[in-house]
Amino acid sequence: MKEALRLSKSKLQLMEICEWKYKLKYVDGEKERDTPYNYMKDGGLAFHADVASFFDNKPLTGGYGQEHWDNFLKFNQQVLQDQKPVMFETKIYDEQLDFTGIVDAVFINPADGEYVIIDWKTGKMKDHDEIREEMACYKLIIDRSKLLPKPVKYWAMFFSKGEPLFFEECKNEFVDVMLDKIQLVRSQISQLKFSKNPRYCFMCGYHERFGGVCEGK
Numbered sequence: 746m747k748e749a750l751r752l753s754k755s756k757l758q759l760m761e762i763c764e765w766k767y768k769l770k771y772v773d774g775e776k777e778r779d780t781p782y783n784y785m786k787d788g789g790l791a792f793h794a795d796v797a798s799f800f801d802n803k804p805l806t807g808g809y810g811q812e813h814w815d816n817f818l819k820f821n822q823q824v825l826q827d828q829k830p831v832m833f834e835t836k837i838y839d840e841q842l843d844f845t846g847i848v849d850a851v852f853i854n855p856a857d858g859e860y861v862i863i864d865w866k867t868g869k870m871k872d873h874d875e876i877r878e879e880m881a882c883y884k885l886i887i888d889r890s891k892l893l894p895k896p897v898k899y900w901a902m903f904f905s906k907g908e909p910l911f912f913e914e915c916k917n918e919f920v921d922v923m924l925d926k927i928q929l930v931r932s933q934i935s936q937l938k939f940s941k942n943p944r945y946c947f948m949c950g951y952h953e954r955f956g957g958v959c960e961g962k
Contacts, residue, residue, distance in 0.1 A: 777950035
């Protein structure tokens with residue numbers, strides 16, 4: 746149960762997708778089976794690994810499509826201006842909140858010298874408020890960690906498929922929303938309140954058609 750109550754951005758997102766899947770994974774400890782849809786997650790992980798390797802001057806491995814990398818190189822040259830991140834692939838654990846996250850990267854905005862969090866995405870553009878809530882998780886743990894000498898001023902999400910960069914000044918009201926959500930979700934988990942969401946059953950590795958334990962719908 747301790748593992749179930751230690752939250753992260755991905756765990757909050759999973760609770761929104763399907764609470765029952767969260768229960769199977771983190772409360773019951775059931776292993777999720779592979780599905781034909783794993784390639785989407787695997788490609789995203791491979792891209793993240795290569796971005797980290799790029800900034801660390803290590804060999805690249807590929808596994809996500811050349812267009813993604815071409816778009817990243819263009820973005821690195823034209824927007825980041827070939828600068829090195831001040832933080833990348835950094836795991837931060839906030840003991841007081843019992844909340845953890847891996848920050849993709851933090852750069853210095855060339856326009857004003859302020860910090861900007863950047864998250865890499867190989868999928869499609871999301872709803873803007875959904876992006877803000879996700880980025881608020883990272884601002885929350887970075888600022889509370891004091892790993893940087895001043896608070897992060899901007900957040901951004903780069904879409905490697907070529908969709909427009911999401912960039913704006915951080916909105917503190919979304920940080921407050923995430924703080925409240927952490928407490929509400931943790932309370933829900935501690936009370937073992939989980940419902941099923943059949944919308945995503947078709948691609949879930951816990952579904953019985955993939956050898957899992959959930960009959961779904």
